Structures are given as structure tokens and as C-alpha cells.
Amino acid sequence: MVHNINEVIPDTFTVEDAVEAIGFGKFQWKLSILTGLSWMADAMEMMILSIISPQLHCEWMLPSWKVAMLTSVVFIGMMFSSTLWGNISDKYGRKVGLTMCMMWVLYYGFLSAFSPAYGWVMVLRGLVGFGIGGAPQSVTLYSEFLPRKSRATCVMLIEIFWAIGAVFEVLLAIWIMPTMGWRWLLGLSTAPLVVFVTFCFWLPESPRFDVLSGNMENAMKTLRLIAADNGKTMPLGKLIANKQEERGRIRDLLTPQYRRTTLLLWFIWFANAFSYYGLVLLTTELFQAGDACGVITKGAKTEPKCNLECKYLTLDDYKDLLWTTLAEFPGLFLTLFVIDRIGRKKSMAMCFLMFSVCILPLYACVGRVALTVFIFIARAFITGGFQVAYVYTPEVYPTATRALGIGTCSGMARGGALLTPFVSQVLLKKSVYLTLSVYCILCLLATGASMLLPIETTGLGLQESSRITAGQEEMKTGQMSNGSEASPTHTSYGSSYNS
Secondary structure (H helix, E strand, O other): OOOOHHHOOOOEEOHHHHHHHHOOOHHHHHHHHHHHHHHHHHHHHHHHHHHHHHHHHHHOOOOHHHHHHHHHHHHHHHHHHHHHHHHHHHHHOHHHHHHHHHHHHHHHHHHHHHOOOHHHHHHHHHHHHHHHOOOOHHHHHHHOOOOHHHHHHHHHHHOHHHHHHHHHHHHHHHHHOOOOOHHHHHHHOOHHHHHHHHHHHHOOOOHHHHHHHOOHHHHHHHHHHHHHHHOOOOOOOEEOOOOOOOOOOHHHHHOOOOHHHHHHHHHHHHHHHHHHHHHHHHHHHHHHHOOOOEOOEEOEEOOOEOOOOOOOOOHHHHHHHHHHHOOHHHHHHHHHHHHHHHOHHHHHHHHHHHHHHHHHHHHOOOOHHHHHHHHHHHHHHHHHHHHHHHHHHHHHOOHHHHHHHHHHHHHHHHHHHHHHHHHHHHHHHOOHHHHHHHHHHHHHHHHHHHHHOOOOOOOOOOOOOOOOOHHHHHHHHHHHHHOOOOOOOOOOOOOOOOO
16 A cells, blocks of 8 residues: 555654644743843843942942953853853753852852952852853753744844843842942842742753753653643654764864864854953943043144043933943844844844944044944944854754853853953053954954854754764755755754865
8 A cells, every 4th residue: 555655654753853843832931931030140240240340449449450350250250161061061961050050150149249358259259250151051951942943033032031131230220229239239139040040940951962861751751741831742753863972072163074163153252242241341431431532632633531530320320321231122133133034144244243333433532422322232233243143053063062062152252251341441541442443353353253154054953963964964055055944854954064
């Protein structure tokens, strides 16, 4: 008896097939909120730095380099821990890595509110940074539950929690700082972490990780849970796995297959964080000055010289900081609109280029209103670029090294964030022109790096393995040439692109 080929029921399926069949639904909405809380907490811990730095600068009469170190020590902790958290997530599970780092941040974040002196703030905030280094693993976990068509949109939308966290921190500062002080601000800023830790028992382990680890039963249990939550049916047949690979090895990121991609992504993440956090810190510094610069002329035009001194942030400063922080939202929505239309690479390049364009007017001595407008637009674009990087990176690495790939990229980003205070808070007082030039040139280089990435991941499924078959290579080539989306296969696209 001959059956129509369309009626043949497959006897096996992969996690990728199951995720595509189950689709996006109630389960992913709940996961969005829970993982989003970790992003919200991360954003709040970052925004704290630009708020308490001027306060401690005046309260403890700190020199500018010590003020910069308050910020840098957080990023030192993040830089050294990002790869560690990636290793933990690849070897022991996404849920384990994310839960451990969030508990760490909650504990030391709350303790830092009781710091009696500068040294204690340095140590405790450094430990907070060590924990925050694992926050990007929430994207690793979240992306592995998303069907192909929804992935870019969903990862971008979860970044809204970052924007909410940043705005919430400024509003909290407006309420807390004038009356209760920075210690209460640090303590209350851990609220999202309390909620996350309370509900983290519900957080499921990624079925992709379970399959890679050989825990097929756990993977099936999780997939059935997702299907029941979404009101969908599981694919028929038996769950199978690709050939298992070693997990959590940095050298796998630097094989000829991935070397070019990894090195370019490391630079892109470095430039993104350097520029993003630099702009956040520049915002409070320039707002305290009242305009972009104080021009000194004695017969001939000379370079502007910043007129910055010890000043507490005023209500007007907080309001302007709030306005520029709100730029996170249009940045996200703009990127969300273009990311699937022009692709990940062009979206990143566009954001870097427009950031540089928005920096150029600051070379002139613009007033406070114009300063706010240009910083608003620049922050919108650099925020969007950051989020595209978070979409692209988990798509380009296989399951065995996905968490480590994000971890090492995050570590490079923290390296950029570590260095940027010495430009935005120290070099700024020496030369406005040189400071702005550093950010402008770096982002122009990142524009080129984005376009040089060897593969466009738009429309491709998450890789389960770094191995590739001839059929998969054909599918990948077809997708890249005509933009069409192939149907799910037993393994996702491979990675034999040129490096």
C-alpha cells in the first residue's frame, strides 16, 4: 500500500522540531516575565552607578579617579565572571547558572547598602559585579525555548525589562535620594531580585541542554509541560539527539569554523558596552556642567574646557536623566522594526553609525536642551545595537557552546564598560574633543565589524551541533540567498561558513 509522502508520520523528532511545533504561548509569556526580572535587576544595578557616583564624590570628597573606580570595580567583577558563569551554564545547566548568579547579586547588593567607608563600597560593589556577569545567561535560557519566527521579536521584547529597570531606578532615585540617601537606594534596588529568587523554583531547565547532557526524560517532561501550557500537541515519535559534543571549552569558539565570528563579536560587544555605559556616565557629568562645555576664549578660539566640580544631582538633573533613559524604549522598538527586515548585521551597523552621527553635534557647545535631545537619540541607537547583539550571538553558536559564547562576549563587553569611566569621567575633564572622538571612532569601527560578520542568522534555527551535513549546508545557502525560511529539520543549520 502506497501512502502520500505528505501523510508519512515521522518516527523521530528533535527539540528544534518540538519547539517549532509547540510555538509561542502562555509558557513563553511566563518565562518572559521571570527572565525579564533578571534583566530589570541588571539595569538597575548599572543605573545606580551614574546616580551614586556624584553623591559619594561630594559626600566623601573623592578625587575623580576614585569616582571612576567605583564604576570600574563593578565591571572588573563582571569581566572576570562572565566566562565562568557561561562555563557553569554549559556544564551544569542554564537554570543553575542563572539562579546562582541572581542569588549572589541579591546578597551582595543588599549588603553594599551598609558600606561604612569607600573601601567597603569598592569590595561589595565588585562582588555585585561578579554576580551580574551571569545575567546574560537569561538570554541563553530564554532563546532556547523560542520558535524560530518569534525569536528575534521575543528577545528584543524581553530587553524592555532592561529599559523598565533603568527608568524605575531613576524614578526610585528621585523619590529616595533627596530624603533617605544612597544607602536606601541600594537596598531597595534589590526588589526585582527578591521576586526572581522567590519564583525561580518554577524556572525550567532548557530541554536543549538536557538533550545535550543525555537527560532525554527530563527534556521530554519539559516539552510536555510547555505543550500543555500552550494548548498544543507534541510531535509524534521519539525524541532524538545529535551526536553529543564536549561542552564549555573556550577553544571551540576559536576553531577555524568560528574564529572570525568570535573575534568580531568580541570587538562589537566591547564597543557597544564602552559606548553605552560611557554615554550613561557622560549624561550625569554633562548635565552637572549645564551644557556640553564651557568655552574659554582669549583672543583666539581654544578647545572647550569642561567646567565640572563637586555638585549633588538636582531635581532637574534627575528629570533630564529620566528623559534620556526613556530613549531605551524607542531604541528597542526601532530595532524591533528593522531587525527581521534588513537583518541582524545591517541592524547592528546602522545603530553604531547613527550613534556616531549623534555624537558629532556635541563637538559644538550646545545648550542643555540640545544636549538632552542628542543624548536621547544616541542612547536610543546604542541601546538598539546592544539588543541586536543579544539576538545574534545565541543564534550563531551551537548548544554546546552557546552559553560560553554569550559569556565570553559579555566578558568583553564588561571590559569595555570597565575602561569607559576613565574616558567619560576622567578624560572628559581634560578634553571634551578627545573624549567625544574616542566614542565616535570606536563606533565607526564597530559599524565595519558588524558588516564583516561572516553569516546572517535571520530566519535560521538555533544550532544543536557544530557539525553540518550537505543538506543542511544547502538549506543554509538557500536561506541566505533568497531570505526564505526553510522548514525545521532534525538538526538546525550548521556553521561551515568561511572564517
